[in-house]
Amino acid sequence: MDQFKIFLLPVVGLVFGIIILMLLVFTLNSIPIFQHEGVAIYTTNIWKASEVSEEEFYGILSAIYGTIYTSTIAITISLPISIGLAVFVADLMPRRLKELLIIPTDIMAGLPTILYGIWGVFVLVPTLAEIMKFIHGHFSFIPLFSYYNPTGFSYLSAGVLLAIMVTPFATSLIREAYVAIPNIYREAVYSLGLTRFEATKVLLSYIKPAIIAGTLLAFGRAVGETVAVSLVIGNAFNIDASLFAPGYTISSLIANQFGNAFAYKLMPSALFSAGLALFTIGLIVNIAGLIVLKRWGYA
Amino acid sequence: MNAVEIEGVKISYGNLEVLKGVDLSIPERICFAIMGPSGCGKSTLLKAINRLIELNDNVKIRGEIKLFGQSIFKMDLTRLRREVGMVFQHPNPFPHMSIYDNIAFAVKCNRIAKGKEIDKVVEWALKKAVLWDEVKDRLKNKANQLSGGQMQRLCIARALALKPRVLLMDEPTANLDPIAASKIEDLIQELKKEYTIVIVTHSPAQAARIADQVAFLYLGKVVEVGDVNEIFEKPKNELTEKYVTGRIG
Numbered sequence: 001m002d003q004f005k006i007f008l009l010p011v012v013g014l015v016f017g018i019i020i021l022m023l024l025v026f027t028l029n030s031i032p033i034f035q036h037e038g039v040a041i042y043t044t045n046i047w048k049a050s051e052v053s054e055e056e057f058y059g060i061l062s063a064i065y066g067t068i069y070t071s072t073i074a075i076t077i078s079l080p081i082s083i084g085l086a087v088f089v090a091d092l093m094p095r096r097l098k099e100l101l102i103i104p105t106d107i108m109a110g111l112p113t114i115l116y117g118i119w120g121v122f123v124l125v126p127t128l129a130e131i132m133k134f135i136h137g138h139f140s141f142i143p144l145f146s147y148y149n150p151t152g153f154s155y156l157s158a159g160v161l162l163a164i165m166v167t168p169f170a171t172s173l174i175r176e177a178y179v180a181i182p183n184i185y186r187e188a189v190y191s192l193g194l195t196r197f198e199a200t201k202v203l204l205s206y207i208k209p210a211i212i213a214g215t216l217l218a219f220g221r222a223v224g225e226t227v228a229v230s231l232v233i234g235n236a237f238n239i240d241a242s243l244f245a246p247g248y249t250i251s252s253l254i255a256n257q258f259g260n261a262f263a264y265k266l267m268p269s270a271l272f273s274a275g276l277a278l279f280t281i282g283l284i285v286n287i288a289g290l291i292v293l294k295r296w297g298y299a
Numbered sequence: 300m301n302a303v304e305i306e307g308v309k310i311s312y313g314n315l316e317v318l319k320g321v322d323l324s325i326p327e328r329i330c331f332a333i334m335g336p337s338g339c340g341k342s343t344l345l346k347a348i349n350r351l352i353e354l355n356d357n358v359k360i361r362g363e364i365k366l367f368g369q370s371i372f373k374m375d376l377t378r379l380r381r382e383v384g385m386v387f388q389h390p391n392p393f394p395h396m397s398i399y400d401n402i403a404f405a406v407k408c409n410r411i412a413k414g415k416e417i418d419k420v421v422e423w424a425l426k427k428a429v430l431w432d433e434v435k436d437r438l439k440n441k442a443n444q445l446s447g448g449q450m451q452r453l454c455i456a457r458a459l460a461l462k463p464r465v466l467l468m469d470e471p472t473a474n475l476d477p478i479a480a481s482k483i484e485d486l487i488q489e490l491k492k493e494y495t496i497v498i499v500t501h502s503p504a505q506a507a508r509i510a511d512q513v514a515f516l517y518l519g520k521v522v523e524v525g526d527v528n529e530i531f532e533k534p535k536n537e538l539t540e541k542y543v544t545g546r547i548g
Binding site: 095184185186187188190191192193195196198202204206208 | 356376379381384389391392393394396405408412458461
């Protein structure tokens, strides 16, 4: 047994080593930009590339804002759909038809994200643009809809696309937890003269930690998604409350700026520090999700 | 009028017939025990009375069950389950809810009471289940902090709060220690003055202690039914005699 443990140790070490090394690389490479402008990299919205390194100044606040904004939109849309889908599949579908819905959602979860991106550009964005113009025409006094002349490339498009991408993942997590509710509680719920809706509400409250964890992990995925988002978000250094405004996310910023970053002295370091921010957000969200899942041990 | 009337009930899971034609009349305000060895279909029969058995896939039910003269298959399902409360083999209060909420939420959903009245119903039910004194100072605590016996009494309170007329109990003491079990048995003696109690048990001794009438179920059929003294002192059927004397089961 002990020999077996020793045999496995390098594998475990490798996994931890990679995470630590990555964090190290991101931190070390961020140092030049921190020395140059301090935390302004995270607190300002300026993107000034210059041949003269003294004049370079980078602030990625708009990308941090966009990342959180789009992921929040995604979760807001995806959560009710995920729960509804999970309950529908578990409780209402005939046993034989279940697979018909489960398999496509599982496939959706595994598709290359660029496919969603292309679909987003050619179908989602034009469709949403029409809707946005209509809503803007009538409700522009509401800040959420206030952006002038929406093109469709926006926080909303990115959020909707992300919602479509994370729903299969969130729904399978919630479904697994829902199906795993011990039968004794199911029987108890139904023995109490509750309507189906009331009974489902009680059962869902029983798996609330799983729903929270599913939400956090889905948020983590949305935060990290790159290609699809960068195709539909408009890639503008912009901080706007309006859903219809174009913006940036950290990952799309890195992907877009990477190509020309090495022409400047400090831009690579700025992108590394953006990566560090993404790393931190992802780490916090995922760890929080895992902690909630772990703690979930009543019965 | 009888509280529950079971007429020619046959129940099968897929191809397996568990109940092979059961007829029983259960009078009002008594404790009626259904006893028999494991796998004889007692729980299935009990869960047929509040139609909980239909939660399982592939269940087929034939025959008729009447609650105070009315066919349960024609009743509104939520009404049926309000009038027929149930207590299970495993104490199953919702562990994520408080002691108070375990009772209050079903009271709210069934519109038994509103606002401040709910507190009164909760207190009444907990007193009825002889749990009030033990939990009155920690109603907001989670239900999973209770002992097994307390959990089971909470489940009884939860069922009583809906003001049922019939209370089904599926081996309610099977998972409890002897002291907790005897508390539940005492409680049943009290409750049968107001409610019709149908209890499933695999223990002839328990049936003898608490029941007024007993049915002996064996391999999906009623072998014998009658007053508790008759069944235990002069059983008509040889199988019954063997069972109550502990030679089968």
